[in-house]
Amino acid sequence: MKIVKWVFLFIALILFGLFICSSNASFIPADSYLLTCGSKQNISFQGQTYLPDLEHSSVKLNSQANSFVATYNSSAPFPIYQSARIFTRSVSYEFDIKQKGHHWVRLYFYPIPNSGHDLKSASLTVVTENFVLLNNFTFENYKGSYMWREFVINVDSDSLSLTFIPSNNSVAFVNAIEVVSIPVELLPDQALSLPSTAVSGISELALETVYRLNMGGPLLTARNDTLGRIWQNDVQYLHVNSSAANFSISPSTIKYPATVSPETAPNWVYATVESMGDANVADSNFNVTWVLNVDPDFTYFLRVHFCDIVSKSLNSLVFNMYINSDVWPSVDLSSLTGGLAVPYYKDFVANSSDSGVLTISIGPDAAADADNAIMNGLEIMKMSNEARSLDGVSPVEHLLPPRATKTKHTAIIIGSAIGVVAVAVMIVLFYCCFVCGKSKTPQQPHSWLPLPLYGNSLTLTKMSTVSQKSGTASCISLTSTNLGRFFSFQEIMDATNKFDESSLLGVGGFGRVYKGTLEDGTKVAVKRGNPRSEQGIAEFRTEIEMLSKLRHRHLVSLIGYCDERSEMILVYEYMANGPLRSHLYGTDLPHLSWKQRLEICIGAARGLHYLHTGATQSIIHRDVKTTNILLDENFVAKVADFGLSKTGPAIDQTHVSTAVKGSFGYLDPEYFRRQQLTEKSDVYSFGVVLMEVLCTRPALNPVLPREQVNIAEWAMTWQKKGMLDQIMDSNLVGKVNSASLKKFGDTAEKCLAEYGADRPSMGDVLWNLEYALQLEEMSSALAEPEDNSTNHIQGLPLTTLEQFDNSVSMINGGHPANDDDAEDAATSAVFSQLVNPRGR
16 A cells, blocks of 8 residues: 555656646747858857858848858857848848747847958948837947847737848948747736836837846856846946845745746746845945936836745835835735745836936835845836837838839829929029029128037038028027027136036036136036036037027026037026025025025026916926026026927927926826826926925935825825925924915915816916915014915905905916906906015
8 A cells, every 4th residue: 555655646746747847848939030140050159059041941131132241250259240241232131920929139240350341330220110120320339349139029910021221321230130939928018107107008119128137146148048038147237236235045946926937037037136235324224226327218118026035934025116216115025926935027117317327226115114125137128219219219211211113104203293393493493592682781790600509519610601601691690599609618618717626516417517707707607518428419409499599587598608629518697506406405505484485486487487488389398396496696596407398389289299308206297107298297397396495305205204205295195184384394383474385385286286287377376476475475464364364465455355366266276256357457456566576
């Protein structure tokens, strides 16, 4: 009996082992093309075999006559780069696809020397039928000697075309290509955009791998990954190396659940981890942060991998994770997985900050009384933009060469049309020349050159030359637009004492800002563009275009610019008291009184109101925050930094569709979700500013408890309780008129409404802030207002004040009086005192 019992047990173990093996069997892709381009023999690389590109029966290289082979031997960094196929014209690889769906597309590039062409300066453009993968890439500005790029393409037909397009009279080349099927369940259609928004449609986009990190573990290659992925170690991206401590266990002990497989990530990823280390700081609740440079013009798909291999028991690890300043709170892996050493992953969608940086952080959840946090792996993939591009804004249709005309009939029609248009153009030109000849008058020379809209001196020279040669107003003259003064680079050097660090005022996304003094003694602020910054020509141009059209007491004035020696420098009026934020927290500057804060907010609101209504077409600032509200020597507030500004929607439009840009903590949630920009996006940001002014703390502070991280959410909970005074700056306690505070809080609440349609205009905001200031100024002569009224202004009949409160409180959901004429008269009478200082 014992023998029979052992036999049954042995058989059971064998069957169980077979079940385990079958359940964890490696994924076998339906399509698997591994091609070495230009080679005549197979190449082995990272445990995989690559076949010559012309010997694969399911791959076609159209127009082979336009390509030739370059081979090189010993000095290639890896065998995969020892050969290349070079293209003198656009050439396509056509792959037969057996199974529709997502596919890896991996491209290998190495500019082989002595190939007969200067491959290092070759301009590479690669497209599929629907997506742009590379656009005018060149190795001249690339830091590495070779390049490997990985993309994800959703193939919905029976073939996939990869087209290599030479440009600028150059050639294109490629060393190796991979096209491999991806498991259906690997990539989702939806991911979370923090704090709580779901983003759909991801599966229809193209993706490009930017980072794939194995936290605390070694480099993993195709030998260790069933899907041929490469996972690199994370140490070089840690903000503080000592803040993290790595830990590992045997990969065989990882217990995959039904929802996660080795195709999600290898067990080597889940068997290593980065946890809280010794950051050498007093606060034990510090965060471990990874800093990752990305292209700021794109949105990113993030997959974060977790596996609790550090805890001794369940329910002992609860922590927070942050993407930039947005928090995914109270991550409880025991609740999510039900066990230890069980893998789990979470998908997110995020934008970078203005500086082109993504920061990923983990830290203890103070509310859970925990002191550790972990991360096992991180994947970051760029998502294609509205132009279906992963590199620039040109769609496929603009990059592919035009198709040749196939019939003589079509050619005749096109030729005839061109002839008719040419004749019409000649007639129009003849008429214009005749009219201009009669009305031509001598032009007056200008003391200043026109402002260039591109960041180099060559552009300036070309613009000036063209203008002088043509004798026409091809460039906008200073006399008609008041664009500003041109400064030579030497003048800027003299004004800033060669950019002396002691005169540094601050550092922004565009570059550093220095205090300077011109020859006539005028103090200025000099913003010098950083060539390594992600911001550059576009922001330089936008700032000039916007400020050249705007003149207002509450907007910082642009004095001039410098565009020499490849420098991009802007010169502004000097604001002696710096940014508003410096007077709220983080410095030893004297505290602002409540009246000062109201006047500053009113000044900023006037500036924004002018932007929204003062021009033919509104201007949306898009980066309203306390660091962009500057104060002069008299504490007059002026809105600054127009590098991200956009022209508002036309009369027949409701919004402007654009990529999300701005500063986290101030971003309009509706704009973030829908990528639809309106003036109400500035109103939301200004609402955050109002709460920051009242509470004197940053818009986002990840160190605080979860419910206090976001000032807008935290302040709104107290505002809705009618207890805003409980969280305001302690220096204001007992010094603020309660009616003024109530009006201020109600105004901020409406600004922070979830939907733009529910928010007031900046004109309404300005009205209510003026009213709050009036209440504060009159408070010494008033009795304490009743709970149901905030409008007892001395010297005015109560009925008039009630009518006025109805009109200015439309922002708060009130209803206007029935008698429109009486209401208008009352409003005009009182509002004249609010907007006219002499009326106070």
